[in-house]
Amino acid sequence: MEYTQLGRTGLKVSRLCLGTMNFGDVTDEATSFRILDEALENGINFIDTADVYGTEQSPDIKKGSGLSEEIIGHWLNQGGRRDRIVLATKLYQPMGPGPNDRQLSAYHIRKACEDSLRRLKTDHIDVYQMHHIDRQTPWEEIWQAMEILVQQGKVIYVGSSNFAGWDIATAQSMANARHFLGLIAEQSIYNLTARTVELEVIPACRHYGLGLIPWSPLAGGLLGGVLKQVANGRRARPAFARLIEQYREQLEAYEGLCRDLGEAPSDVALAWLLRNPVVTAPLVGPRTVGQLKDALHATTLALSDDTMRSLEEIWPGPGGEAPQAYAW
Helix, strand or coil, X not given: CCEEECCCCCCEEECCEEECCCECCCECHHHHHHHHHHHHXXXXXXXXXXXXXXXXXXXXXXXXXXXXXXXXXXXXXXXXXXXHCEEEEEECCCCCCCCCCCXXXXXXXXXXXXXXXXXXXXXXXXXXXXXXXXCCCCHHHHHHHHHHHHHCCCEEEXXXXXXXXXXXXXXXXXXXXCCCCCEEEEEEECECCECHHHCCHHHHHHHHCCEEEXXXXXXXXXXXXXXXXXXXXXXXXHHHHHHHHHCHHHHHHHHHHHHHHCCCHHHHHHHHHHCCCCECCCEECCCCHHHHHHHHHHHHCCCCHHHHHHHHHHCCCCCCCCCCCCCC
16 A cells, blocks of 8 residues: 655555445444454555444434444444544534534534544544535634644644635635644545536645545446446446436446456546545545455556546546636
8 A cells, every 4th residue: 555645744644545434324333344454454544434424313314423433433442543544534514403513613613523532432533624614604713613622632634525726725824824734635526527626626735735535536336337237237226327328428438448458447437536646545435345455456556648548538627727727
């Protein structure tokens, strides 16, 4: 496993990040433990979760259960693992029925952090990420709350997720004014079918020194060899079947290219992301140990310039960075 620095920090993380959204939902605790063990054995030291992840246990389906964090906490409680991983979690989504059980008020930041620490059975979070932008809360309040957590040693670094480029710029300008490190990483949806972040988010990350952690790198399975799976009799959900038909021509070309390369479509999709110097680590969310093992190959797959050009023809992006992409 190769390692790289997370953004402009000195922190070294693996080139794949283990996402745990399935833990407690489609993946039970025993299987989750095996996936975590397999990841650690193969050098993946970057583990990502969120307070909202996991199956909801109450009748109120509008709030998270924290079950994914609890499973990771049970795994860490076995001992000998905490100092071997970089642990990231998130806050923002509803975690209760009350009006202050969500978003990024100082009130909720403090409580959400304490609750995550308790579920994770640890005394600190390495990368604490805002799951979404909160335009109702001023940055002075957000950064003051985060600074307190850093001063207390409960949080080491702060990250973002689903931020626009101008959100990153605003956050960093306010952090700089407070002589605070600010954001060190951004999680955005980014894959061959979804390349909007190339316009402004990726340039902002590069300018301000944020590592990019792409989520949904396989487009929800669309880039995982879906046509072969359908041909073998795997039935897709109606909505997913419509998506396949929407992209069928491109998928046929893409999977044909992968066959010519002798590589799995999922590995090619991950390797394409890893060629981008701003990308720190694609976020892979395996449901099984086998899926994790399959993803590991992507870190050793070197795509040629010719292959990159072919991928660009099949899955064209927005035309470059803003404003050059749409202005003279």
